[in-house]
Amino acid sequence: MRRLPLIIVPYLWLLLLFLVPFLIVLKISLSDTALAIPPYKPTLDLSTGWEGIRAFFAALDLENFKFLASDELYWRAYLSSLKIAGISTVLALFVGYPIAYAMAQAPDEWRPTLMMLVILPFWTSFLIRVYSWMGILSNEGFLNQFLLWTGIISAPLTILNTNTAVYIGIVYTYLPFMILPIYAALDKLDTSLLEAAEDLGCSRTSAFWLVTIPLSKSGIIAGCFLVFIPALGEFVIPSLLGGSNSLMIGKVLWEEFFSNRDWPVASAVAVILLLILIIPIILFQRNEQNQREAGK
Amino acid sequence: MRRFSWFNATSLTLGFAFLYMPMIILVIYSFNESKLVTVWAGFSTKWYGELAGNQQFLDAAWVTIKVAVASSTLATIFGTMAALVLVRAGRFPGRTLFSGMIYAPLVMPEVITGLSLLLLFISIGLDRGVFTIVLAHTTFSMCYVSVVVSSRLVTFDQSLEEAALDLGCTPVKAFQLVTLPIIAPAVISGWLLAFTLSLDDLVIASFASGPSSTTLPIKIFSAVRLGVSPEINALSTIMIGIVTVGVITASLISKRASVKQQRDEQAAARAT
Numbered sequence: 001m002r003r004l005p006l007i008i009v010p011y012l013w014l015l016l017l018f019l020v021p022f023l024i025v026l027k028i029s030l031s032d033t034a035l036a037i038p039p040y041k042p043t044l045d046l047s048t049g050w051e052g053i054r055a056f057f058a059a060l061d062l063e064n065f066k067f068l069a070s071d072e073l074y075w076r077a078y079l080s081s082l083k084i085a086g087i088s089t090v091l092a093l094f095v096g097y098p099i100a101y102a103m104a105q106a107p108d109e110w111r112p113t114l115m116m117l118v119i120l121p122f123w124t125s126f127l128i129r130v131y132s133w134m135g136i137l138s139n140e141g142f143l144n145q146f147l148l149w150t151g152i153i154s155a156p157l158t159i160l161n162t163n164t165a166v167y168i169g170i171v172y173t174y175l176p177f178m179i180l181p182i183y184a185a186l187d188k189l190d191t192s193l194l195e196a197a198e199d200l201g202c203s204r205t206s207a208f209w210l211v212t213i214p215l216s217k218s219g220i221i222a223g224c225f226l227v228f229i230p231a232l233g234e235f236v237i238p239s240l241l242g243g244s245n246s247l248m249i250g251k252v253l254w255e256e257f258f259s260n261r262d263w264p265v266a267s268a269v270a271v272i273l274l275l276i277l278i279i280p281i282i283l284f285q286r287n288e289q290n291q292r293e294a295g296k
Numbered sequence: 297m298r299r300f301s302w303f304n305a306t307s308l309t310l311g312f313a314f315l316y317m318p319m320i321i322l323v324i325y326s327f328n329e330s331k332l333v334t335v336w337a338g339f340s341t342k343w344y345g346e347l348a349g350n351q352q353f354l355d356a357a358w359v360t361i362k363v364a365v366a367s368s369t370l371a372t373i374f375g376t377m378a379a380l381v382l383v384r385a386g387r388f389p390g391r392t393l394f395s396g397m398i399y400a401p402l403v404m405p406e407v408i409t410g411l412s413l414l415l416l417f418i419s420i421g422l423d424r425g426v427f428t429i430v431l432a433h434t435t436f437s438m439c440y441v442s443v444v445v446s447s448r449l450v451t452f453d454q455s456l457e458e459a460a461l462d463l464g465c466t467p468v469k470a471f472q473l474v475t476l477p478i479i480a481p482a483v484i485s486g487w488l489l490a491f492t493l494s495l496d497d498l499v500i501a502s503f504a505s506g507p508s509s510t511t512l513p514i515k516i517f518s519a520v521r522l523g524v525s526p527e528i529n530a531l532s533t534i535m536i537g538i539v540t541v542g543v544i545t546a547s548l549i550s551k552r553a554s555v556k557q558q559r560d561e562q563a564a565a566r567a568t
Contacts, residue, residue, distance in 0.1 A: 009377055014378075014397040015397070099308060102307045125496045135321065281403050
């Protein structure tokens with residue numbers, strides 16, 4: 001059994017630092033807020049034996065979830081996160097598809113450079129990329145100065161601290177996630193199919209809609225999930241670009257924990273967010289699996 | 297010979313302008329004389345000078361680098377082990393759970409990972425500081441490393457390792473002499489990925505850090521919450537510069553290595 005230590009080390013590490021923390025979140029989401037350290041109850045007391053364990057489980061309840069369901073703020077935060085992530089994903093698709101398409105059509109000697117130009121922003125700090133938009137979108141920012149100078153607008157637009165700024169931020173930071181899978185799908189596309197379509201009387205535009213788009217479907221789906229899933233729980237973008245006006249659940253969780261110090265409610269917010277995320281994650285997995293099987 | 301159509305050329309130009317303009321503007325304005333970030337008042341490097349004298353930023357940068365080196369090294373070791381398990385170990389009890397735990401952190405919102413780790417540290421009474429940030433970063437970046445390394449291991453010809461074993465190598469020796477050199481590029485890119493993930497992380501570090509262990513992203517975040525500042529522009533420019541130089545060097549090295557490999561293979565083919 002020489003492979004045993006190989007399995008045990010990473011397994012134990014992930015159990016202790018990934019799975020156990022989750023069970024703790026789940027447990028605290030079922031606990032009550034208390035003025036104590038730690039600020040929740042019950043805490044498991046093993047010194048009293050079985051009685052203690054039974055009392056511990058009896059004190060857990062769904063009160064925090066009932067509270068979340070009854071308070072409009074949380075409903076609105078979840079819905080608004082879904083809306084913001086959804087709109088940003090669609091925008092990223094419209095911006096990313098033409099870029100991926102042009103990359104797939106580019107001369108071969110250009111491709112490594114274009115690839116590197118798409119990947120380079122990945123290695124640059126996420127925080128800095130989001131921050132760079134603060135100076136551009138503010139009222140006296142670069143964009144407003146430019147638009148005023150060209151005479152397109154006569155008064156500065158308010159973009160920073162609105163949802164529009166959040167959309168721009170998400171599209172900007174997650175665009176490579178959209179481009180790369182679509183490019184991978186388009187790159188594999190057999191161009192003789194397009195020629196066949198044209199020979200059979202298809203115009204170039206309808207060949208694009210009838211051949212290229214359906215054949216890049218798996219890339220489009222993968223790209224959309226890769227943008228949607230992280231955007232849903234995003235914290236940095238709404239808090240820097242959205243200000244107090246934009247409501248996203250990641251920000252609510254952060255404030256619940258750090259400002260309100262209400263750990264049980266923060267944990268309940270996390271559990272629900274996770275339940276919402278499971279659906280797109282499973283769909284994404286299924287898409288990946290289909291692709292792998294199609295590739296074989 | 298394919299050329300760019302006007303449509304493709306336009307979408308590439310606009311696309312890359314969108315990806316790079318914000319960073320270029322940031323770099324330009326870091327050399328602005330004025331404290332008001334949006335008004336150009338002449339060229340100056342004074343904000344770099346102020347930055348060099350700002351002890352808080354220097355301390356935070358030092359903490360960040362220590363954390364990144366420690367966590368990416370640990371993550372590379374555990375991540376490579378996990379990749380070997382995923383690709384090679386076959387069936388064992390709890391395999392589904394194991395691969396689930398490898399893939400789940402990749403899609404987990406950072407706020408949830410951060411919250412859950414913090415609650416763990418508190419419930420076992422571990423004081424938060426550099427050590428807890430290292431634990432947290434190792435946990436999520438080892439999953440990225442294992443994905444990168446296992447994608448290389450899948451294409452690896454296992455008969456090479458079997459040959460080494462037949463010729464009397466111990467399993468550890470065979471791993472060192474045969475497997476490791478072949479998967480080395482993936483292990484190195486895994487390390488680099490883990491290193492940048494750790495350098496970059498704000499959310500998980502905020503949950504896992506204590507008052508004495510502020511990392512650079514935490515420091516930057518609390519500064520930029522109050523608005524744009526020329527000092528942060530200067531700091532960002534330095535960071536963008538380091539990354540650009542690093543990525544370009546790495547791609548040149550890997551390009552040269554692949555050219556050399558091709559030449560070797562051709563030479564070998566001629567020799568036989």
